[in-house]
Amino acid sequence: MKKTIKSISVMMALLSFVMVFSGCSKKNLINTYDKTYAVYTSGSEDFYKAGGTFESMVAQGKTKLYINPDVYLVTGQAAPTKSDNETAILEAIRTAMTNYGYTIVPFEDEADLVIKATNFKLWYSGIIWSPGTYIDPYYEFWGGYYPWMPVYYISVGTNKLLVELVEATSLRKFRDWYQNTWKPANPGKYPTIGNVPSEYKPIVTWTGNITGELEDKKTNDDTRLLNRVPSLFSQSLYLDTDLYL
Numbered sequence: 001m002k003k004t005i006k007s008i009s010v011m012m013a014l015l016s017f018v019m020v021f022s023g024c025s026k027k028n029l030i031n032t033y034d035k036t037y038a039v040y041t042s043g044s045e046d047f048y049k050a051g052g053t054f055e056s057m058v059a060q061g062k063t064k065l066y067i068n069p070d071v072y073l074v075t076g077q078a079a080p081t082k083s084d085n086e087t088a089i090l091e092a093i094r095t096a097m098t099n100y101g102y103t104i105v106p107f108e109d110e111a112d113l114v115i116k117a118t119n120f121k122l123w124y125s126g127i128i129w130s131p132g133t134y135i136d137p138y139y140e141f142w143g144g145y146y147p148w149m150p151v152y153y154i155s156v157g158t159n160k161l162l163v164e165l166v167e168a169t170s171l172r173k174f175r176d177w178y179q180n181t182w183k184p185a186n187p188g189k190y191p192t193i194g195n196v197p198s199e200y201k202p203i204v205t206w207t208g209n210i211t212g213e214l215e216d217k218k219t220n221d222d223t224r225l226l227n228r229v230p231s232l233f234s235q236s237l238y239l240d241t242d243l244y245l
Contacts, residue, residue: 037159037212037224039231047167047205048238054205057112058244065102066111066168067093074120083119085222089229093117093163096233101241111168113205119225120160121214157214161225163232165239167203174202206239208232 047053057063071086083089093115094104105111177200182191193201210228215221233239 033213033215033220034224037210037228039208039210039228039235041206041208041232041236043206043236043238044204047203054238055244058241062112063102063241064105064110064112065097066105066108066114067097068108068114068116071117071119074118074122076120076122084218085119085226088226089117089119089161092226092229096230097239100233100239108168109172113165114168114171115163115165117161117163120158120162121221122160123157123214123216157216159212159214159221159225161210161229163208164204165206167205170201170203174200176200206236208236 045051067090069086069090071083071089072080073083074080097115098104102113108114174196177196178191182195210225210232212224237243
């Protein structure tokens, strides 16, 4: 009887150890996913600093911003769909840009600048990835083939939110060139950045992206991106119109 009680006690102790260890392992794994996330931003030096273009725009009151209402989820395995987090992402962008002194306008043709966000959730393993059959629809999101996505070497699932700020006049000129010059002469083909004459290339003034490892658990993956959206703007102080007044 004593041996039986002793055996049960040992089993219970082992079970408790396994439960505690499993809990710690799960917590550590979640922390590991979280720590893979990085926020990276890049602004055009010619636009914001050396060239003084933005300073001139601010002086003329040209800070009307159109926020593209379509936030797509691109998986690379099926046609892009609207992101379930579209409202939250757009509100975070609106709040940040309003605080930076931009006037939000309801129509793109009224805007001096246009901003757009896209969420990429891509599963690849040890291969070179570049836009292909399933990614091509992304090019239509701007109303043309722009932008040109870079090539990635991905060995894990990647969760990425890409946010781009484009000068509106250059975007409209590009669309006109794409629709009226490129498409009639090149049916069924997309141009590369090298195909577009310099005077028709969209001026990308600022790019921000949040990138981390994809856990493939929607709530966790979405939360990690959403929590970092404000950081895209807080680390890009040169977007603040007050700096140029």
